[in-house]
Amino acid sequence: xxxxxxxxxxxxxxxxxxxxxxxxxxxxxxxxxxxxxxxxxxxxxxxxxxxxxxxxxxxxxxxxxxxxxxxxxxxxxxxxxxxxxxxxxxxxxxxxxxxxxxxxxxxxxxxxxxxxxxxxxxxxxxxxxxxxxxxxxxxxxxxxxxxxxxxxxxxxxxxxxxxxxxxxxxxxxxxxxxxxxxxxxxxxxxxxxxxxxxxxxxxxxxxxxxxxxxxxxxxxxxxxxxxxxxxxxxxxxxxxxxxxxxxxxxxxxxxxxxxxxxxxxxxxxxxxxxxxxxxxxxxxxxxxxxxxxxxxxxxxxxxxxxxxxxxxxxxxxxxxxxxxxxxxxxxxxxxxxxxxxxxxxxxxxxxxxxxxxxxxxxxxxxxxxxxxxxxxxxxxxxxxxxxxxxxxxxxxxxxxxxxxxxxxxxxxxxxxxxxxxxxxxxxxxxxxxxxxxxxxxxxxxxxxxxxxxxxxxxxxxxxxxxxxxxxxxxxxxxxxxxxxxxxxxxxxxxxxxxxxxxxxxxxxxxxxxxxxxxxxxxxxxxxxxxxxxxxxxxxxxxxxxxxxxxxxxxxxxxxxxxxxxxxxxxxxxxx
DNA sequence: AATTCGTCCTGC
DNA sequence: TCAGGCAGGACGAATT
Numbered sequence: 001x002x003x004x005x006x007x008x009x010x011x012x013x014x015x016x017x018x019x020x021x022x023x024x025x026x027x028x029x030x031x032x033x034x035x036x037x038x039x040x041x042x043x044x045x046x047x048x049x050x051x052x053x054x055x056x057x058x059x060x061x062x063x064x065x066x067x068x069x070x071x072x073x074x075x076x077x078x079x080x081x082x083x084x085x086x087x088x089x090x091x092x093x094x095x096x097x098x099x100x101x102x103x104x105x106x107x108x109x110x111x112x113x114x115x116x117x118x119x120x121x122x123x124x125x126x127x128x129x130x131x132x133x134x135x136x137x138x139x140x141x142x143x144x145x146x147x148x149x150x151x152x153x154x155x156x157x158x159x160x161x162x163x164x165x166x167x168x169x170x171x172x173x174x175x176x177x178x179x180x181x182x183x184x185x186x187x188x189x190x191x192x193x194x195x196x197x198x199x200x201x202x203x204x205x206x207x208x209x210x211x212x213x214x215x216x217x218x219x220x221x222x223x224x225x226x227x228x229x230x231x232x233x234x235x236x237x238x239x240x241x242x243x244x245x246x247x248x249x250x251x252x253x254x255x256x257x258x259x260x261x262x263x264x265x266x267x268x269x270x271x272x273x274x275x276x277x278x279x280x281x282x283x284x285x286x287x288x289x290x291x292x293x294x295x296x297x298x299x300x301x302x303x304x305x306x307x308x309x310x311x312x313x314x315x316x317x318x319x320x321x322x323x324x325x326x327x328x329x330x331x332x333x334x335x336x337x338x339x340x341x342x343x344x345x346x347x348x349x350x351x352x353x354x355x356x357x358x359x360x361x362x363x364x365x366x367x368x369x370x371x372x373x374x375x376x377x378x379x380x381x382x383x384x385x386x387x388x389x390x391x392x393x394x395x396x397x398x399x400x401x402x403x404x405x406x407x408x409x410x411x412x413x414x415x416x417x418x419x420x421x422x423x424x425x426x427x428x429x430x431x432x433x434x435x436x437x438x439x440x441x442x443x444x445x446x447x448x449x450x451x452x453x454x455x456x457x458x459x460x461x462x463x464x465x466x467x468x469x470x471x472x473x474x475x476x477x478x479x480x481x482x483x484x485x486x487x488x489x490x491x492x493x494x495x496x497x498x499x500x501x502x503x504x505x506x507x508x509x510x511x512x513x514x515x516x517x518x519x520x521x522x523x524x525x526x527x528x529x530x531x532x533x534x535x536x537x538x539x540x541x542x543x544x545x546x547x548x549x550x551x552x553x554x555x556x557x558x559x560x561x562x563x564x565x566x567x568x569x570x571x572x573x574x575x
Numbered sequence: 576a577a578t579t580c581g582t583c584c585t586g587c
Numbered sequence: 588t589c590a591g592g593c594a595g596g597a598c599g600a601a602t603t
Contacts, residue, residue: 229599230582248583250589271584274597299593303587310596313585339587379590386591393590472592476587524587524593 009079010048011057011143012064013136020136023054028147030140046073055079057143059132061170062112069178074512076495080170081142082106082132083297084163088149093159093429095152099145106142108132112293155429161553162428162481166297168488172519173294173304175491179513180289181322181521182330182530184571188281188321195317196269199278209273212266219259227266275310276318284309288325294522301473302430302480303524312523322521323571324530331539333566334526335483335547337361340381340407341562342479345555346427349406353560370403371396384411385475387468411471418470419463426477427554432470439466478554482562483525485550490527491519493542500532536568 009028013020019041023032036044045068048054053076058064060082068075085106088094100106111131133139150156150163193199197207205213217225220240226232233247240259244251249267252260284290290309298305306312324330335341340361344352355364362377371377376392380400383393384407401408414424418432421440425431439462445451446459499515512518517531517539531539547562 231600246582253588267583271597275585301593303593305594307595310585312587313595315585383591386593388591391590468592476593479587526587 008054009057009143010054011136011139013059013139014134015136022136022140028144042068042071042073045075049073049075053077057081057139059134059139060111061167061174062110063131063134065171065174066112066178069174069511072512074175074495075171076492077164078167078171079143079163080167081139081146082108082110083166083170084146085132085142086297087162087166087430088146088159090423090431090433091153091159091429092423092425092431093153093155094149095154097149100149103142103145105138106132110295153429158427159429161485162430165428165481165484165488166302168491169296169304169484172487172491172522173296175513176519176522177291177293178511179518179520179530180291181528182324182328183285183288183290184321184323185281185285185288187323188285188318189278191318191320192272192277192281196273196277205270206273209266209269212262212269215262216259216266219257219262227263228270272315272317275313276315280309299480300433301477302426302484303476304480304522322528322569324569326571327533329531329533329536329568329570330520331529331531331536331543331566331568332526333528333543333547333564335486336563336565337381338482338525338562339385339475339479341560342427342482343385343407343410343475344404345551345558345560346474346478347407347410348558349404349410350559352404352407353558355404356560359563365400365403368403370399384408385472387411387415387464387471389464411475414474415467415471418473419467421466422470424470424474426474426481428478428481430477430481432473432477435466479525482550482554483522485553486546487519487522487527489549489553490529490542490546493546494518494529494539497535497538497542500534533570540566540568 008026008031009024011022011024013022015035018035018037020035021033021041021044022030025031045056056075056078058078058081061078061080065075065078085100085103089097089100089107091097094100108131111134133142146163150159153159193206196209197211199206204210213227216227217223220236222236222239225236230247234244237244237247237259240257242255242257242259244255247267249264252264284292290311292309292311293307294311295305295307298307304312322330336359337356340352341356343349344356351368355361355368358364360374362374362381365371365377365381366374371380376396379393380396382388383397384400388394388397397408401412417424421435421443423431423434442455442459442462446456451459494517497517499512513530517529517535519527520530521528527543529539529543543566544564547564551560551562
């Protein structure tokens with residue numbers, strides 16, 4: 001993320017099994033071009049990486065980096081043309097984006113996403129139709145378009161930070177996928193057995209789950225009741241006199257009937273079995289690692305998405321199965337109340353920043369006198385960021401508006417822009433999508449003289465919906481940028497910590513993830529680092545330093561801290 | 576038979 | 588423990 005003086009870019013492209021390479025100097029002029037066989041290219045890259053550490057320019061990290069990682073090569077910096085294209089194409093900070101928008105081939109999904117769907121027909125051809133263009137020619141053309149767009153941008157500095165952070169994220173996502181999250185299958189199995197009961201050898205539901213199902217059927221006085229089909233269960237409930245409209249937990253719990261408690265418990269357990277039961281364990285945990293697929297920029301706001309294994313929805317209950325290797329530890333850190341802190345900084349709201357000083361932002365709001373209790377503060381803040389209008393949250397938001405007018409003006413403005421069909425932009429320059437054609441049509445129709453009342457009502461509702469989206473977009477998106485900066489800086493700090501081969505007698509060979517501290521998990525505002533025990537202190541310090549760096553990188557000297565909740569988890573030695 | 580839709584629950 | 592934002596995954600039901 002730091003600026004460099006003379007090191008330029010090296011652009012990579014594929015050419016029928018070989019690698020085509022163009023070296024650009026710091027001003028972007030091409031100084032050298034060559035074609036190398038794949039095997040030679042890996043060595044050449046490794047040599048250039050250690051000699052000059054250029055910013056590697058490639059079409060798509062998912063198409064290039066896994067192979068390099070498998071060969072033991074890690075790169076410090078890249079420019080991911082696919083991800084950067086998406087940002088620049090839509091950013092309101094880019095004044096001339098016509099050329100980028102015309103280059104629609106770069107709107108393609110990542111090679112990896114498409115490859116998963118078509119492994120059966122994978123012909124391993126560079127010219128395949130999946131992913132963005134992979135030739136050197138196309139990469140150079142797109143890179144030129146992107147630099148052109150940046151040159152004319154109204155706040156190129158911020159956009160450059162965003163592109164660097166997004167690209168670093170692309171590297172980190174592949175590295176974390178390759179490294180995996182240390183996962184103790186035996187511990188997971190023990191949790192399942194403890195919660196769900198014993199699996200019958202002949203198959204079928206585990207004992208506790210089956211007992212619960214029988215109890216539910218007994219209480220319903222319906223021996224054949226189907227508990228796994230929503231409509232059928234609903235009918236059974238109605239027959240038993242429980243007049244719910246849905247089978248969701250919150251509605252069930254409003255009723256008083258002996259079937260409710262076991263039914264809710266049944267649904268909870270059956271959910272665990274279906275989502276993260278033994279078959280999940282078998283499918284996703286190999287050799288003590290959970291290998292999720294992360295998708296940087298997979299969410300419109302810039303948050304990461306994931307694909308496969310539900311990596312971002314791991315139930316808290318299973319966190320105990322995340323265990324460091326023997327002789328290693330996990331450093332687990334999350335940011336307390338990231339989004340409201342980001343909002344305070346974006347809005348330069350000194351009063352909200354003052355409330356955020358110290359550990360707990362919600363207590364700070366209570367201390368300022370805006371609301372009476374911590375839970376009210378939390379409800380009010382969430383309501384402010386999500387656009388709540390009703391209930392307790394809707395009643396509390398006005399109090400917040402009086403206490404923190406600057407912060408509230410920022411989200412209120414974002415909502416108004418969205419309602420009017422406009423586009424909002426995060427701190428570093430990621431813009432929200434434009435409203436759909438259908439949305440625009442409806443708003444237009446509703447303003448015409450002969451518009452029906454129904455149209456007007458619907459138009460107003462859609463407008464409010466979009467307002468809530470853009471209101472949340474600026475905060476969630478900027479929080480995602482903060483988190484990316486945190487990750488990217490941390491990765492750099494971890495890279496310069498010693499490998500255990502230098503302090504220990506471990507073998508030098510093998511994947512780099514077996515020798516040094518590495519990121520193992522990331523979830524919006526939480527990171528997990530897997531590290532040799534000897535480096536726990538250094539890693540913890542790096543995690544904190546990076547958080548504070550991220551705050552300064554985005555918000556300069558605005559007085560706001562981002563306190564971490566940091567834990568070290570070490571696997572107990574077995575005697 | 577295959578695909579899409581709806582519901583519910585998990586995470587932030 | 589709902590309202591109010593962003594997601595993914597499972598599974599049954601509806602649709603083609």
